[in-house]
Structures are given as C-alpha cells and as structure tokens.
C-alpha cells in the first residue's frame with residue numbers, strides 16, 4: 354500500500370575525522386566519518402527515528418566504506434565520534450503529537466465520567482440515560498421521578514444497533530409505567546459502561 358506523504362528520509366546528524374592510513378590508497382590521511390540518521394515521516398512531520406547509516410570517506414582517494422566493512426582503526430575512531438552525537442529530539446515530533454492527543458482523549462473521558470457520576474448522584478426528572486443492552490443494542494431511559502435512593506425510569510420502547518442512532522430514540526414512545534432502579538446500581542452500570550452517557554435537558 355502506498356500512502357501519500359508517508360515515508361522515510363535521512364539526515365546527517367554528525368561527522369568527525371580520524372587520522373589514519375586509508376585501507377584503499379594506503380596513504381596516511383584524514384578519513385571523514387558521517388553519521389546519518391534515517392527517520393520516518395508523515396505529511397512532512399518527522400515521526401520517529403529508525404536506523405543509522407555510518408559511512409567513511411577517504412579525503413585522499415574518496416573511497417567510501419559502510420560501517421559493516423570498517424577495519425578496527427576506523428571503528429575505534431567512529432566510537433569516539435559517536436559518543437558526542439545524539440538523535441535529535443525533533444525526529445520524535447510525530448510520536449510526541451500522538452502522545453499529547455492520547456492524553457487529551459483520556460482526560461476528556463475522565464471528565465465525562467466524573468460529570469456522569471455527579472448526574473447519577475443527583476438525578477432529576479427528565480434526565481436521559483443512554484444505555485447499552487446485551488448484543489450491542491442501545492436504548493434510552495428517561496427519569497420519571499426520584500424517591501430517596503431510588504430512581505424511576507421510563508424505558509424507550511425502541512432500540513438501535515448504532516450508538517449514533519440513540520439520539521433519534523428520544524422522539525419514539527417510552528413505556529407508560531416507570532421502573533425503579535437503585536442509585537448504587539446505576540453507579541455500577543456506569544462503571545461497567547452499560548450506561549454510556551447521561552444528558553440533562555437545559
């Protein structure tokens with residue numbers, strides 16, 4: 354699958370020089386070592402770093418070598434150069450953004466949950482409860498009256514298999530008789546996600 358705007362690119366994140374004899378031209382010379390970091394990006398946002406590529410280049414004969422073919426003396430030089438080099442933090446931008454979004458979603462769910470808990474503890478006539486039934490069916494209950502720790506509900510006579518269809522049910526008929534539920538049971542239903550949401554008419 355090809356996704357437009359998603360891919361991987363590379364950037365040099367460090368370089369250094371070692372003074373040694375080139376394995377190709379055998380001249381005592383400077384060997385450049387390049388540290389190149391590959392990173393994934395999506396829509397031009399760097400997402401996360403992946404592999405590194407290490408290349409040496411003889412300044413005399415321009416011979417190039419990949420790290421897997423480095424002789425011992427190149428490797429030792431590379432180790433010293435690499436100790437001062439870190440993967441830049443901006444390469445993690447995409448992961449950071451996703452982390453922030455997840456935190457925001459989590460916080461807003463927590464907020465909704467605590468609002469719903471308050472509504473359950475102080476029910477009012479007319480409150481609408483979105484309820485999940487077995488077999489992924491949804492319906493709504495409407496508060497008829499409150500007596501002490503007991504809440505009386507009219508149940509909607511219809512149900513829907515789509516959570517998004519729940520709002521339309523408020524136009525459908527409810528039972529004419531209301532049924533009692535203990536507040537403590539309502540709280541358990543909220544914890545078990547059987548109560549999906551609670552709306553209080555303005």
Ligand SMILES: [Zn+2]
Pocket residue numbers: 375376377378379380411412413414415416
């Ligand atoms: Zn050379």
